[in-house]
Amino acid sequence: MAKPDFVLLVSCVDRKGIVAAIANSIAAQDCNIVHNAQFGDADSGRFFMRVTFTGPAGMTTESFGRGFLPVAAAFDLQWQVHDLSVKQRALIMVSKGGHCLNDLLYRAVTGYLPIEVTSIVSNHEVWRRRAEHEGIPYHYLPITPATKAEQEQRLLARIEEQQVDLIILARYMQVLSDSACRALQGKVINIHHSSLPAFKGARPYHRAWERGVKMVGATAHYVTPDLDEGPIIAQDVSMVDHADTADDLIAQGQETESRVLTRAVKAHCEHRVMLNGQRTVVFK
Structure with missing residues (x-):
């Protein structure tokens, strides 16, 4: 063929x-x-x-x-x-947890993901050495309540300068403002560490453990001004039992997060995702 x-x-x-x-x-x-x-x-x-x-x-x-x-x-x-010969230009945003970042970089280098990583943006310095090892520009934009608006403007400027097609929130633990979400509509994919719409917001694994769930999941979705409400692209779960601790759930969840985020980015960059109201059509 x-x-x-x-x-x-x-x-x-x-x-x-x-x-x-x-x-x-x-x-x-x-x-x-x-x-x-x-x-x-x-x-x-x-x-x-x-x-x-x-x-x-x-x-x-x-x-x-x-x-x-x-x-x-x-x-x-x-x-x-x-x-289809043109790769998507992707900017990756990350905080301290690097499991999704590392998987994305590996998949990009091996050609599994049709993306060109233009830069990595973080509110911490943790992953600068990893970025430098790959030869990828690293932008440190620390966030405080006083600097959030200014740093977000710097982020938007970098997105424009780098002609970015896609922004990937690879466990970036800051909430984008409503205005940024609207400006970047359809261009931002987030990984949420639970099976949305359940356990939205902070510490979902701990709350899932407290409820005695028998599976934990991850959800990749487009970002909208409504927190954790954007159209879902991909989801997956892993099984747990009564003997697992909250830390066990976190470890399993991180593996699932990496897998689900990569799957969503691949589908988006291969132009297999179409919006259908608040839902998506994802062609195989």
Whole structure:
């Protein structure tokens, strides 16, 4: 099977003829479909589609888009086309816990994650040496109630300067302001150390242990101004029993967090995630 060059994402009100029209438009531009996935949501009446395809020599996202416009207009499509050879530019934010950071860096170096890490931002100096080992710029932005707004402006400036596509909160233990969340909407993925919507907020493992849960989980979600309420991208759990301590739950949870965050980042950067109101459609 040929490796696809592009991916097309489409959403619209569900109706007859959408798939045929899109396929015909792709074929008319001398492209070949490699993989197609689609979903019709009966509750919202929305249709979602992800198509990967190869294109002729010299094709760009811009030239494909011009040829696709008639179909997009006819069906009132919301659509995006991406060049799969272009890696997402990612800025990673971390505090003291480095398990997610280390997994992301390893997955990026090995090529499993299609990202280019532009820099690491932290409110602590703990991971500077790790960043320097990888040759990645490290920005130390300490946070206090008095400096939070100023440091957030510096963060936004770095995001703009580095032309960042994605911000990954890899156990960054600071809450972004509502204005920052709105400015970066759809570009920030957070890992929460529990299975949302349960045990939101601080110390979820301790509260889970107090409740005697039989599994602990992790949730990766998009960040919104509503704390821990953003659309969920990926989740997973690990089993525990009555003999496990709160520290055991934390250790198991950290392993799950790394796995879930990497899975969510990969899905986002491969353009497999589409928003459906407060939910997501995640194509395999």
